[in-house]
Amino acid sequence: xxxxxxxxxxxxxxxxxxxxxxxxxxxxxxVELLKLVESLKPELGYLLKYCSLATNGxxxxxxxLIQANEEVALLPPVSGG
Amino acid sequence: MVTLTRxxxxxxxxxxKTINADCGATVLFLGTVREHTNLKxxxxxxxxxxxxxxxxxxxxxxxxxxxxxxxGKIMVIHRLGCCKPMEITxxxxxxxxxxxxxxxxxxxxxxxxxxxxxxxxxxxDNSNNSVWIHPINP
Numbered sequence: 001x002x003x004x005x006x007x008x009x010x011x012x013x014x015x016x017x018x019x020x021x022x023x024x025x026x027x028x029x030x031v032e033l034l035k036l037v038e039s040l041k042p043e044l045g046y047l048l049k050y051c052s053l054a055t056n057g058x059x060x061x062x063x064x065l066i067q068a069n070e071e072v073a074l075l076p077p078v079s080g081g
Numbered sequence: 082m083v084t085l086t087r088x089x090x091x092x093x094x095x096x097x098k099t100i101n102a103d104c105g106a107t108v109l110f111l112g113t114v115r116e117h118t119n120l121k122x123x124x125x126x127x128x129x130x131x132x133x134x135x136x137x138x139x140x141x142x143x144x145x146x147x148x149x150x151x152x153g154k155i156m157v158i159h160r161l162g163c164c165k166p167m168e169i170t171x172x173x174x175x176x177x178x179x180x181x182x183x184x185x186x187x188x189x190x191x192x193x194x195x196x197x198x199x200x201x202x203x204x205x206d207n208s209n210n211s212v213w214i215h216p217i218n219p
Contacts, residue, residue, distance in 0.1 A: 006131065008129060008131060009129070009143040009201040009203070009215060010213035013213065015100055025143055034173055036140070036146075044205070047217075048217060050217050054131070054134055054199070057131075057134040057137055057196070058131050058134075068192060072113065073131050073134070073199075075199050075213040076201065076213075076215045077213040077216050077217055078196070078197065078198060078201060078216075079168065079195075079200070079201050079202050079215060079216060080128070080130070080135075080159060080171065080194055080195060080198050080199075080200030080201070080202070081112045081159075081171050081191060081194060081195040081200075
């Protein structure tokens with residue numbers, strides 16, 4: 001299946017898009033998804049190690065299982081204010 | 082009340098909505114675009130957010146502040162889009178019967194927003210170099 005991941009900030013600049021779509025079996029744990037993104041998108045670089053994943057607007061932990069049709073977002077370190 | 086806006090922030094309107102008869106203290110924190118940082122000159126900061134999550138998280142911070150302190154009203158408004166030097170990027174207002182709670186809660190709310198809420202800024206300097214700011218704690 002395909003999963004679309006929203007990206008922000010420098011991540012968006014590095015892939016020249018506000019989302020990335022990757023093919024994977026679902027469900028997949030957050031930690032496995034991050035590994036997959038790292039292998040498929042090396043241009044995201046070291047910043048990926050400092051990113052968090054969110055599913056449906058809630059922060060995921062490493063073991064959170066990501067299901068089909070969930071909104072997934074890759075969040076780099078924040079800098080609001 | 083929690084808002085993300087692409088419009089200029091009107092402080093007098095915010096104060097009008099928050100100052101109330103039950104509270105003798107109103108604390109207003111404003112974050113503004115700093116033009117000078119040592120030798121660097123900032124032309125603009127452009128903000129973006131993961132909006133639904135940012136709104137939910139700021140509301141949750143406000144709810145926690147209301148549990149932690151005896152406060153009356155609380156309001157947060159954060160800019161999105163391009164902000165020029167001296168423009169207000171974020172406003173936090175808390176009201177309380179007494180000033181200690183108003184100061185403490187306002188300070189805590191802005192600290193939590195800066196630490197946790199999915200909002201990001203891109204800085205453009207006077208050489209037209211733009212950099213996304215992503216603080217990394219090694």
